[in-house]
Amino acid sequence: MDNIPAAKRKYTDISIADQIRQYQQRYEQVLKRLKNKSVITVGFQVIHRSIWKYDRIYQLMDQDPFFNPVVFVCPYLREGKKQMLEEMNDTCELMESKGYETIKTYDERNDSWINIKEKVQPDIVFFSVPFDYTEDQYRIHHFTDSLSCYVPYFFTTNGKEGGNYDGPFHNLVWRNFYETDIHKRYAQKYARNNAENVVVSGYPQLDNFLYESADSVSDPWPFTDHKKIIWAPHHTIDGQGQGLNYSTFKQYHAVFKDMAREYADHIQIAFKPHPMLKEKLYKDEEWGKVRADHYYQFWDEVENGLLEQSDYTDLFLTSDALIHDCSSFMAEYLSTSKPALYLLHDDNVDSRLHEFGKMALDNHYHAKDTEDIHVFVKSQVLKGRDPMQKERLQFVGQHLKAGNGKPASKNIVNYIKMMIKG
Template identity: 30%
Template sequence: MKLKKTAQFFIVRIIRIADALRIFAIKTFVTLGVKRKFRILFLVNDNTKWNAQSVFEVFRKDPRFDARIFVCRQEQSESEKKTRNGYAEDCAFFRKRNIPFIPGYDESIKKDIPVSSYSPDLVFYIQPWGWTRKLYDLTTIRKKSLTAYIPYSLPICNDPNDNQLTFHQLITFFYVPSAISLKLNQKEMLNKGKNCVVSGYPKLDDYAKPVQKTKNQPKILYAPHHSFSGRLRFATFRWNGREMLEYARRHSEISWVFKPHPRLKYELVEQKIMTLEEANDYYDSWASMDNSEFYNSGDYIRLFQESDLLITDCISFLGEYLPSGNPVILLENTESAGYNELGKEIISSYYSCKAWNEVEMAIERIVIKKQDPLNEIRNNTLDRVYLKKSSSKMIYEHIVNTFFNRIG
């Protein structure tokens, strides 16, 4: 084991040197005044995890860059195809919002388009997995391009998949949300976090966009996770999923939004919690009630701003919702992997529930009686764990300083 780790360490060192040489080569071209735009591709294989819109936009404004979104297919099992049409939904997401993108699949010849066709200098990833091998995986891409990674979820739980995969060691720039995350990576990563850059979390930039809250009725978001088994085990749907739907039916004075993890329906069927027909009926119920809606897109910060309360066991949402200033009911699974230092800091200001009767009492207290004793603690936590500066600007400035030595 020690020999294997030593070999991996030297491989990582060699790759870091190769990246440094490639960076030097690009800087040399820039210094010599070679008239070619710096090409950036943002790879997307799941729109629900798209987290770099603000980063994409800031690069699009600088004429030195040619920034594009590249939507590619994610390999799906037959069971997964029954619950989600990934590529079609991803393309529809960007079309609906008039966001320009490159389709990564040529329908006319039924073939995936290689990234190398666009000769990118830098390729951004939104997640470590789900990339078609020999086309979009990191090993293939980094042969011709530098790479960057903006995690699609906030790393707040005890999960080695957040920073200890080979992917994390080999990525050129690993953008992390906070100094706490950097400290954890320096301790846990094979390369001691040498490729990590503290940049904040781009998805939170959307909080800067003003939103007008309606005062008609309180709005509650219900966002259940999918991890019933395996290394995480945060999912609690078994003891609150059906109960939450019935509670929403009984409380028409409250506006509800069902925002499940995109993998939830698949796992409900896979874990035999529901049949596919039952799962479809459950989702349809949320979508069809007069006082509720089903939301499954990746641009949900506005939804957070418009709401009054989040009820969830979704790991990343616990961190992403904090800037809203609103209370959170944390649905707790006592068998979960638990939270890291950043996660513990965040959930200390939330209302934890381990049983359905506790959830009902918490809703009564927070929404009906309007009692929120943890409000001040949340505000203090927000000041401690998140950066004030725009994340997209920090990433932009890091890239510009790395390759151009100046801003603007």
């Protein structure tokens, strides 16, 4: 880790320092109150169905009479109302299909927002993102009478340490449940509260791939006799890269369409874009809404392809390989122990990753051009040649499984029960 100015270790912003102390004092009061309760109501906020990470935690709590879990679906306000409602309705449908108690926060009949704090009265709230993407009343500062919890919506591999660990949300939440000891060390270095609210639990999304589940797996692919490749482009396209510039979508969007046609008798491709890619393409001068919608439509209609914008657990479990330029998927897909190809935007991608991200990247095959992509498809996917398999399995065992050998979701639930019950 690079050295940082000493001032970063101090509470230079007195208002944030005061808020941190006030929030922690409120949490102490909430904990005292909860010790007298026999049933704890837990609210799970969700904005995008594709970044929902709390399946196993919800299920464990639903099986435990000590907890009463409920999901509340909140609006994503960075797109228009039509897109907002479509996402909310699709997310509600997904949650209800899982058998979860689900509340849609928007009342279309009365064009009003439901007061979750009043309706649910949650003792604990799990937030899905640390950003102000949703209605004000569904953000952390409206739930100071609850214990607030956060699992990062992506497995953190990028080098934006300040944004990843030292936002107001990260400092004010009751507990951040982080992936590994490496991630905690970054938080200790960059967060103004010195990571006093951090617990290393492992990453719950990986439980779906590292540990067996009683859940049935649904195969979303159109063919059973074709190899199954996921193409997952990131949202950080040129001009809107937020300092990361991972995305190679503009370089390879036509390549993957051509590959779907060229290998039509042998492979099928799932187009799994980052949920923010479409809105950025809408704003892009070269693309715009019509072209972007047409491109997405191609993958929804092509015979040996599919468009996947929802939960991707079953997609990962039933696939043969991943081709991508994302950050979180570096770790998430590696946990399946299947081969993955990383599309390098440039020769300096590793400089925009932190310590863990660099290790994850080293356990990928790499592509710098179209020919490298074809080699991966022909060799690693179609012929099954996987010389990196042993190295990848070692990485999974050493770095992706929680240190105590238990699923991350169980670690989180056990921790909460211990804190409340003593």
